Amino acid sequence: MEIRQxxxxxAVVAHGSFTAAARAELIVQSALSTSVRNLERELGxxxxxxxxxxxxxxxAGVALVPxxxxxxxxxxxxxxxxSSVSGLRTGRVRVGTIQTLTCVDLAAELAAFHxxxxxxxxxxREATTPDLIESVRAGELDLAYLAPDAAGLPEGLTAFATxxxxxxxxxxxxHPLAGAGRTLIRDLADEPFVDFRAGTGLETAVRRLAAHCGLERRITCDVxxxxxxxxxxxxxxxxxIVPRRIGEDAGLPCVGISQPEPGRTVVLVGRSPAPRNPAAGALLEMLAGDADTSGEPLRGEGP
Structure with missing residues (x-):
């Protein structure tokens, strides 16, 4: 049984004749008659x-009408x-982010999109970088902000902005260093540290920085x-050690770090070069607009 049948x-029920029904359906009468006969044959x-x-x-026809x-x-x-989803009148978009995202005012961006x-x-959804990577790969998230490690973006993901x-x-x-303005990594050897639990993007970046400078941190508390x-x-x-905006928003002294000047890269990623979800595509246009333009975006292998 076909929708067309x-x-x-x-149409025949509504118009009372095959001729009028064919005219309304914009087909020849013989084709419409054949369609109805085939339906009768299927239904017996x-x-x-x-x-x-x-x-x-x-x-039997009366019974079929409803x-x-x-x-x-x-x-x-x-x-x-x-049509509503394609026209973005309805739909759903799923976004993941690291907890310490500061380069983007995500709340403001999402409010503007709304x-x-x-x-x-x-x-x-907030999660660690490894969890976000797996969620994007599995199709559970359309887009995600993450902080990849030194190896760069894993295969199977595409970076849209950095x-x-x-x-x-x-x-x-x-604190004695509060007014220092800047400090060297080696001057922090005797300082106790508060750090994120291992596996988070920020913890990975700080651990990599410390190892690069030969600093063995004494972690007094991890959160x-x-x-x-x-x-x-x-x-x-x-x-x-945190992104500058976190310290400034908290009203705490922010001390620059020299040799080397540390930073981390945050990447907005998806599973394919162009989101298949129309809502995700529309949101991506907005989110990628404020990205850095100083460097080439990272790109992983396609799925």
């Missing part, structure tokens, strides 16, 4: 009484749903939330 059947019942001046449904109407209505609803596309639902974040040392107010890390530094339990 049901549509032709309902005659659907119309063709003996009078007006074609009327048989009992079911055919429901099927055709469902087909139209399906078309409308796809004003443009109020019918699109936004799902936002940003550079400066890392600074934050201390408690009154999983940036707010708690800031509070512990403020309380004097240790110093920490």
């Amino acid at each position: 049901l549509r032709h059947f309902m 019942a005659q659907l119309f009484d063709r003996t009078g001046r007006r074609v009327v449904p048989t009992e 079911a055919a109407r429901a099927v055709l209505a469902g087909t139209e609803a399906a078309r409308d749903a796809v 004003r443009l596309r109020p019918g699109v639902q936004i799902s936002l 940003w550079h974040e400066e890392l600074v040392l934050i201390t408690a107010p009154g 999983t939330q940036i707010r708690l890390l800031v509070d512990l530094v403020r309380a004097g339990i240790g110093v920490a």
